[in-house]
Amino acid sequence: MPFDVYLNVVVAGILTGLVYGLMALGLSVIFGVVRVVNFAHGEMMSIAMYLAVVLFASFGLDPLLMLVPIAAVMFAFGYLLQAGLINPFITRPEHSQFLLVVALAIIIVNALLLIFGPDARTVQTSYAYDSFQLGPVLVDASKAYAGGAAIAVAAALFAFFRYSRVGTAIRACADNYTGALVIGLDVKRLYALTFGLGAACVGAAGCMMTLIVDVTPIIGPTYTLLAFVIVITGGLGSMAGALLGGILIGLTEALAGLVFTPSAKSMFAFAILVLVLLFRPQGLLGQRLS
Amino acid sequence: MSAAWLPRLNGGASRRIFVLLALLLAVLLAAPWIVNDYLLTVLIVILYSAFTGQAWNIMMGFAGQLSLGHALYAGLGAYMAAVLFVDFGIGPWIGFLAAVPVAAACGAVIGFLAFRFGVAGVYFAILTIAFAEFVRIGFDHIAAVNASAGLFLPVRQVAHNDVWHLRGDPAMFYYVILAATVVAFILCRLLLESRLGYFWRAIREDEEAARAAGVPTFRCKMYAVMISAALTSFAGVFYAFFYNNLFPEQVFNIGRSIEMILGPVIGGTGTLFGPILGAFVLTGLAETLNSIMGAFGLGMPGATQVFYGVCLLVVIVVLPEGVWPPLARRLGLTKEWP
Numbered sequence: 006m007p008f009d010v011y012l013n014v015v016v017a018g019i020l021t022g023l024v025y026g027l028m029a030l031g032l033s034v035i036f037g038v039v040r041v042v043n044f045a046h047g048e049m050m051s052i053a054m055y056l057a058v059v060l061f062a063s064f065g066l067d068p069l070l071m072l073v074p075i076a077a078v079m080f081a082f083g084y085l086l087q088a089g090l091i092n093p094f095i096t097r098p099e100h101s102q103f104l105l106v107v108a109l110a111i112i113i114v115n116a117l118l119l120i121f122g123p124d125a126r127t128v129q130t131s132y133a134y135d136s137f138q139l140g141p142v143l144v145d146a147s148k149a150y151a152g153g154a155a156i157a158v159a160a161a162l163f164a165f166f167r168y169s170r171v172g173t174a175i176r177a178c179a180d181n182y183t184g185a186l187v188i189g190l191d192v193k194r195l196y197a198l199t200f201g202l203g204a205a206c207v208g209a210a211g212c213m214m215t216l217i218v219d220v221t222p223i224i225g226p227t228y229t230l231l232a233f234v235i236v237i238t239g240g241l242g243s244m245a246g247a248l249l250g251g252i253l254i255g256l257t258e259a260l261a262g263l264v265f266t267p268s269a270k271s272m273f274a275f276a277i278l279v280l281v282l283l284f285r286p287q288g289l290l291g292q293r294l295s
Numbered sequence: 296m297s298a299a300w301l302p303r304l305n306g307g308a309s310r311r312i313f314v315l316l317a318l319l320l321a322v323l324l325a326a327p328w329i330v331n332d333y334l335l336t337v338l339i340v341i342l343y344s345a346f347t348g349q350a351w352n353i354m355m356g357f358a359g360q361l362s363l364g365h366a367l368y369a370g371l372g373a374y375m376a377a378v379l380f381v382d383f384g385i386g387p388w389i390g391f392l393a394a395v396p397v398a399a400a401c402g403a404v405i406g407f408l409a410f411r412f413g414v415a416g417v418y419f420a421i422l423t424i425a426f427a428e429f430v431r432i433g434f435d436h437i438a439a440v441n442a443s444a445g446l447f448l449p450v451r452q453v454a455h456n457d458v459w460h461l462r463g464d465p466a467m468f469y470y471v472i473l474a475a476t477v478v479a480f481i482l483c484r485l486l487l488e489s490r491l492g493y494f495w496r497a498i499r500e501d502e503e504a505a506r507a508a509g510v511p512t513f514r515c516k517m518y519a520v521m522i523s524a525a526l527t528s529f530a531g532v533f534y535a536f537f538y539n540n541l542f543p544e545q546v547f548n549i550g551r552s553i554e555m556i557l558g559p560v561i562g563g564t565g566t567l568f569g570p571i572l573g574a575f576v577l578t579g580l581a582e583t584l585n586s587i588m589g590a591f592g593l594g595m596p597g598a599t600q601v602f603y604g605v606c607l608l609v610v611i612v613v614l615p616e617g618v619w620p621p622l623a624r625r626l627g628l629t630k631e632w633p
Contacts, residue, residue, distance in 0.1 A: 042417040044417075090612075097615065099416050099417060100355070100361050100416070100417070101611065101615060103361065103417050103420065104556075104560060104607065104611050105608065105611050105612070107363075107553065107607070108604050108605075108607035108608040108611060109604070109608065110604075111553065111600055111601075111603060111604035111607065112601055112604035112605060112608065114597075114600070115597035115598070115600035115601040115604065116597070116601055117597075118596055118597035118600075119595055119596075119597040119598060119601065122596075123596065222597070226549050230421070230424060230425065230428060230549075233421045233425075234421075234425065237418065237421070266436070268432070268435065268436070269432055269435075269436055271428065271432055272429055272432045272433065275425045275426075275428060275429040276429075278422075278425055279408065279425075282408055282409075282412055282414055282422065283408065283412070286412040286413060286414065
């Protein structure tokens with residue numbers, strides 16, 4: 006196979022990986038602060054994807070333009086979920102929280118199945134078949150826009166946590182729950198805010214994902230798992246790690262799809278997970294586990 | 296090996312428990328003469344779910360290790376027995392004997408990777424899912440098991456029930472799964488009251504403290520995974536011969552793993568009656584819902600699963616211990632028999 010075929014696949018893999026990274030970033034933020042394992046993460050993304058598909062089909066609204074409104078809707082969804090359902094569970098055992106979210110995931114997947122049926126839906130944008138020629142590399146326009154938007158959203162999130170007062174307060178909650186309570190932070194509200202932010206991230210990622218893949222109700226669990234593989238690979242609680250893990254997994258999947266067969270590509274993502282757990286259990290950029 | 300297993304089996308249990316168990320068993324034994332074929336099939340599904348729940352419970356309920364990939368062990372058992380039967384004409388019971396070491400070894404690999412490197416709690420759960428998915432995709436590409444096209448067991452009409460080859464009418468399958476559920480129940484009781492069972496419960500409550508007290512936590516957790524996996528593989532063998540078709544997409548599906556945990560979670564994790572009660576409650580309610588919706592011509596895909604999800608949600612929020620523990624207290628059963 007000629008060299009530039011590989012180069013094209015590598016670029017496409019990295020761009021898809023950026024979107025994966027943004028999705029995983031949402032999971033990482035939620036886990037890093039709230040300490041709740043959001044097992045409905047991929048399912049939340051599929052809600053956003055269906056929103057984007059329905060808006061496009063009904064009003065012809067481009068998913069990239071709808072990125073902010075859909076992220077806002079998902080923020081509200083995440084906020085209410087944490088405030089209403091999950092907050093009472095934060096003092097319960099880990100597996101109890103986990104099963105609560107699993108129940109939620111089951112409900113989301115099958116509610117989507119009830120509403121939209123099992124068929125795959127897709128967004129046919131006017132630029133679906135466009136591409137840019139960069140030297141020897143042919144870049145798919147949809148993937149380029151999606152990757153660029155993913156970087157923008159991730160940068161905004163980094164800036165929020167680094168520089169804003171609320172972002173700093175959230176980091177304080179993550180570092181020391183009791184300490185945050187003592188100095189008078191409204192931890193439950195900040196938790197709800199964080200869950201909302203994580204949901205907004207995955208909502209934005211879902212919008213861009215509609216440009217890359219078809220949506221069916223059952224893709225939720227697959228992406229939940231993928232998000233976990235990415236977060237564990239990148240390192241728990243590391244925001245940069247989530248992005249790096251996303252790129253790595255996107256690249257692996259793309260190359261595995263080219264060299265072997267596309268249907269077996271997830272096997273390689275799982276193989277990377279096992280390798281990471283074997284040789285670097287704290288993840289690529291994670292703190293060493295005690 | 297002393298003969299101490301009998302008091303271990305019945306020690307600390309009240310008379311009421313035995314009366315209750317005897318009644319339940321009598322009803323279940325008589326069921327094929329009472330109910331029609333449809334209800335018998337529902338009962339088979341319930342007992343299947345009770346059996347897999349019991350097996351899963353060893354890991355989560357006893358040793359506190361959350362596995363969400365138990366479809367892996369059932370699937371391995373199913374494929375092992377089916378391939379031996381289809382390609383070599385070897386019966387399911389020998390197939391089961393072959394499936395046990397395979398499933399246990401697979402459980403051991405996962406356990407070793409996780410417990411050795413401190414992958415615990417929900418990360419362990421994710422590792423178990425990842426392995427199940429890995430194997431599912433793998434089987435989708437293995438030509439020897441017909442890949443994603445599925446493996447079919449030859450169905451032949453038999454004049455007599457052939458238990459040795461698991462060929463016969465639903466009543467025979469019913470008694471096979473009933474016997475398996477009874478055996479699993481007794482095995483779990485014996486395990487729970489053994490030295491290992493006490494170690495498991497110590498690990499479940501506080502692993503650090505258990506290790507400090509000298510419990511060999513790594514070894515105990517490995518035993519839990521391997522025993523649970525081996526037991527679950529029988530469910531797979533049964534599945535293969537009952538349904539006669541196997542698709543990687545179905546048997547290794549993450550949905551199967553979730554279904555396995557619903558019964559014990561709703562019934563009460565860590566209890567012996569929980570998986571059985573949970574299976575009856577869940578499947579019973581779901582079948583009722585299906586018939587009601589069917590009567591109104593509303594057979595929609597996904598409705599049953601939404602119902603499962605809502606049930607799970609309600610139980611977790613309202614009854615964190617599951618249905619059985621409060622019920623047991625209400626019935627005045629001793630706390631000695633969990």
